[in-house]
Amino acid sequence: MDKFNVIVIGAGPAGLKTAMRLKRLDFNQRILVIDKGTYPSFAACGMPFYLEGLVKDFNDLQKTSFGSLRDKNYFKNYANIDLLLNYLVTEIDPKSKTVLALNNASNEKFKFQYNKLVISTGSQAIVPPIEGLSIEDKNLFTLKSPSDVIKIKSYLEENEVNSVCILGSGLIGCEVASSLFNSNIDVSLFEIFDWPLATLIDKEIGLYLKKQMFNSGIEIYTGEKIVKFVSENKKTIKAISEKREVNADMFLICSGVRPNTEIAKKAGLEISARGSIVTNEFLQTSNPDIYAVGDCIEIKNLLTNKTFYAPMATYANRLGRLVANNIIKNNSQAFDGAIGTAIVKILDFNIARTGLSEKEAKDLNINFETVYYSGFDKPHYMTESNKINIKLIFDKNTDNLIGAQCIGKKASVDKTIDVAATIIQNKIPHNKVLNLDLSYSPPFSNSVDILVQGFQIYENKKNNMYKGISFEEVKEMFEKDNNMENVVLLDVRSEDEFKRVPSPFKNAINIPIDYLYNSDLEYIKNKKIIIFCGTGSRSYQASVMLKNKGFKEIYNLEAGVSGFY
């Protein structure tokens, strides 16, 4: 029986990162990687872009940046790693420290001995139990593995696909909706929550995103459940929700993924309530000689102190390195935890988030304050200046930033969210951020960085320099009392802007801010004033002036017209 220092089950990013790092730390280690599939080190995150044609060649997703295909030979030549493809590990025996692997082609079984074992068996697509849903249908797919994307791509090439119906608007659902829409396919997207990316972003960003997707032409149905699929001749032809029936040429199930843990379970390793392999801070399972990494585990959330399931390549890579360090260096590196940073491009819109959402902060009983504002990622006079809407969540007890979300067409949300993540993860105090020395030049940013602007706004809000009100709150006010006789909605934009983008509320009056200070406003002095402008900046200035004129009840519509959805 062949003996190895380390056996890795699963040749995805986490498993192969572990293997490569092991060899770099000690080239004498004998390493075996076993995988049931054909495509090791496959960049699954690139699949939506391959479907769209932005990635030209399927192999590109398996290549290094210098053009080498990461196949069996590559790992042998590059790092003397043994890679068994198309072998299914059917059993782990922790007592004898062996694994049993089945050759998929020959059906022969082989036994290998390990000193340390790393389980990186990844995840599989969830197929929800919906009446009529048949994963065997020729035109119904999940999108998780290389073979999924191969099947979808050939179906698209060999059939006339003019319409697709997608179930689920999480990260993958939205990405693939965007890719197929950009490929001139009609897209219907169903989501049971009230907005896309609902577990990641809050209502104002989510409904804003929904509006942009809808306006761009994606038929997005939220708060709506598909209750039945109809098939004919091994082809799905129709999805039926509570409200409508949608015919389509192709159907995609993007309902998330769940960890592959069968062999771990069989080996008696501890499994969490959510069904993932339980690990400690060194990524050891309940058996100290067995580590687990990647999509088959949960990781610690630094902000909630609970584990969460985050099957993402960025964690897989980071944790793979850590596992290797811990195997060679005797568990010297604990995993700190993550804060749930995520980013996605949907059509031309960039959306990102980090830290806690408002919902998560509520669930944790944190005493928090939010600011929501809009601005430009670069000076307005530059041609590449893009509008960006940002929501920040602060802990009122510490004034620390605990969450950030942003969205903008072509906007540099990645920069904003990465700086925010660095701030949140390291608990950088609020007043230190006000003085952060971020880079400025017109092709890149504003003289006051758009994220730092949010910290200034929070400072102003905290010091009662203005009171904020959300679009949602105003909508609710109107829904309760359509006349709203005691409320004045004051639009301080220019007449021209007022005409171009009217308020969605009736009865808004327009007094451009230039005339405001010298206007006779006595007739509305005792009313509740809700001021709005394009982004929230002029309305803030207006509220300062009205306060000075003795107005008592003044609210700023946060993010102004830019926040409308």
Added chain:
Amino acid sequence: MDKFNVIVIGAGPAGLKTAMRLKRLDFNQRILVIDKGTYPSFAACGMPFYLEGLVKDFNDLQKTSFGSLRDKNYFKNYANIDLLLNYLVTEIDPKSKTVLALNNASNEKFKFQYNKLVISTGSQAIVPPIEGLSIEDKNLFTLKSPSDVIKIKSYLEENEVNSVCILGSGLIGCEVASSLFNSNIDVSLFEIFDWPLATLIDKEIGLYLKKQMFNSGIEIYTGEKIVKFVSENKKTIKAISEKREVNADMFLICSGVRPNTEIAKKAGLEISARGSIVTNEFLQTSNPDIYAVGDCIEIKNLLTNKTFYAPMATYANRLGRLVANNIIKNNSQAFDGAIGTAIVKILDFNIARTGLSEKEAKDLNINFETVYYSGFDKPHYMTESNKINIKLIFDKNTDNLIGAQCIGKKASVDKTIDVAATIIQNKIPHNKVLNLDLSYSPPFSNSVDILVQGFQIYENKKNNMYKGISFEEVKEMFEKDNNMENVVLLDVRSEDEFKRVPSPFKNAINIPIDYLYNSDLEYIKNKKIIIFCGTGSRSYQASVMLKNKGFKEIYNLEAGVSGFY
């Protein structure tokens, strides 16, 4: 005599930021802003882009993002601030707390009383004492003020300008070189230091930038001083350096700026050795009722604990807000200091830096280590993936990052440098950065962020997993001994890459990494091996393998071929 709560001298970004913030904090404050010029709140950073035609209208540089021209009326209507333009403050009398202002048109003098005074008199272009240099010449300009850019723009429009000669390759010199080159004008650029941006970036980045500018078509002459200008009929026709004569249709002097401090000096305020107004951490001058802000002061560098002169809009804005807070809130907010972050776009190249340069770290006697590497800002399979070269400087005693510089064509250096700045300014420990939860999705970044990769490389270097050598060091070795019989330069790229971009050193041998492990290398085993590849990644892997084969003296050429200059 008219009395004001606060008088601000200078209507640039710092002065008007102060004034606006003062009014927001307390709208009852009577504020007077006096400026000798015509264009308040002018976005001077946009001037190079206006010259290039990217900013269409001169007025755009004076407008708000919502299109209002920030003139005298704007500040009156928007914030009830009094603005006196074309008035020169000739005297400050700290005893009577008055300023004397001269109306430029009528020559009348006016006296105003202040409770607090803010000096934001800005800076002026330095005109070096060079033989024959006549700032009166019709075609020789500095580029500092709105009137400068107006003059240059009309000269360009009214004359056939096919060539320009620029003195100085600091931020402005490089930006305007880029703008005019992009406008199809031949550019010669002279620099007394050995590379452009020499006070900001180190040699490897600087010479790389120089090569890119040169290859793009800018005639850049470094380490070369212009000793004489030749004029004819009020026009400069020639610049003469130690090595050459350059004729041009237009000449620009970009030799930096110096603070405007004459009236401060006359008023007896303390002036620094470098000639700026001395302030404390609250931005008070030596007279506690007089504050100073913007380009006329120096600011504290957090990393050196010394002041430095950083005449940049981003500091002006931040400090203007701080001064206002301190005036209204009784000096409650100290200025922490800055770390010297800067960014610039030159042609299609983005260059940024933050923290200490290697030179600065040496001057401070810090025990430091550098890593220099190359990579892509996004996965290679994405069409918008751009190469980026990064230099990081770590304090070896703490392992903390203390400096970062990067350059890349169209690359997202702004994101990298902003995260680096956040790390440096807040002394985030090295091991915390290894676990930073930065955003990842293929349109934005790599699964391991390019900056975090540098922290991994530093960890490897610190743990002696490889020894680095710089392009410069190899060049010096060859200069000393052209034969280098005991050295092997081992290129582990593919044969194809080897042919496409040959080594600048003779005798490099090519063994693609795929064949390396199984090659017979006994014949070079006792030599010093310098391994290189495209970016430094494969050479690292190769060095691990050679070490395993018993090689003793192995060096990796940091950043590989991507670092050649």
